Amino acid sequence: MSVTPDACRHARLYIGADPRGLPADVTTHLEGCAACRGFRDEMQMLDGKVHAALELPLSEFRRRAPPARRFALAASVLLGVMIAGGVWMFRPASALAGEVVQHVEEEAGSWDGRQPLPPAEIAGVLRTASAQFDSPYPVVYGYPCPFRGHRVAHLVLQTPAGTMTVMLIPHEPLRRRTAISRDGMHGVLVPAGSGSVAFLMREGNVPEAMVDEIVSRVSW
Numbered sequence: 133m134s135v136t137p138d139a140c141r142h143a144r145l146y147i148g149a150d151p152r153g154l155p156a157d158v159t160t161h162l163e164g165c166a167a168c169r170g171f172r173d174e175m176q177m178l179d180g181k182v183h184a185a186l187e188l189p190l191s192e193f194r195r196r197a198p199p200a201r202r203f204a205l206a207a208s209v210l211l212g213v214m215i216a217g218g219v220w221m222f223r224p225a226s227a228l229a230g231e232v233v234q235h236v237e238e239e240a241g242s243w244d245g246r247q248p249l250p251p252a253e254i255a256g257v258l259r260t261a262s263a264q265f266d267s268p269y270p271v272v273y274g275y276p277c278p279f280r281g282h283r284v285a286h287l288v289l290q291t292p293a294g295t296m297t298v299m300l301i302p303h304e305p306l307r308r309r310t311a312i313s314r315d316g317m318h319g320v321l322v323p324a325g326s327g328s329v330a331f332l333m334r335e336g337n338v339p340e341a342m343v344d345e346i347v348s349r350v351s352w
């Protein structure tokens with residue numbers, strides 16, 4: 133498997149599902165891709181912590197211990213269960229913003245679309261990504277991309293303000309809006325119910341009114 137954006141997406145999808153039981157083509161890809169090896173190592177570390185927490189003997193809970201130790205033990209188990217369930221609420225918004233930018237950079241060709249996609253194709257992307265969105269602007273690119281162990285709708289819209297990337301992320305809740313300004317791209321992460329929406333532009337800033345309009349049309 134070559135080191136291309138598509139190959140990396142393929143590999144990370146398998147790594148996110150089972151970082152210790154990878155098919156031969158993914159293993160071959162890892163030999164030549166340092167970024168995916170790092171992702172595999174991180175997932176294996178988290179996988180090990182989850183198993184350690186979930187396999188803790190029941191006697192550890194029953195044995196009397198100082199309150200501080202009991203609290204630490206309960207917290208570690210809770211963290212393991214949350215990781216196992218895919219809940220990442222404690223990861224900072226800045227980390228999410230960085231991963232959004234990295235993902236968009238890996239799909240640099242997504243900016244080049246000019247022809248609106250057929251409604252049926254857009255509906256398929258949204259259905260796979262467990263999202264609903266009635267876009268007020270033409271969608272010229274759409275793909276249900278793997279992202280943090282889930283599928284998200286990666287869309288590119290042609291708006292009056294210019295070409296805009298919009299990522300619908302149903303599994304990443306946010307407490308507040310977070311500005312993005314990295315690698316020549318500018319945008320914002322916005323809370324949207326139980327998930328979030330990321331906006332990015334390469335020229336200029338994302339208009340605030342446009343953000344509110346688009347978010348109002350998103351549901352999970």
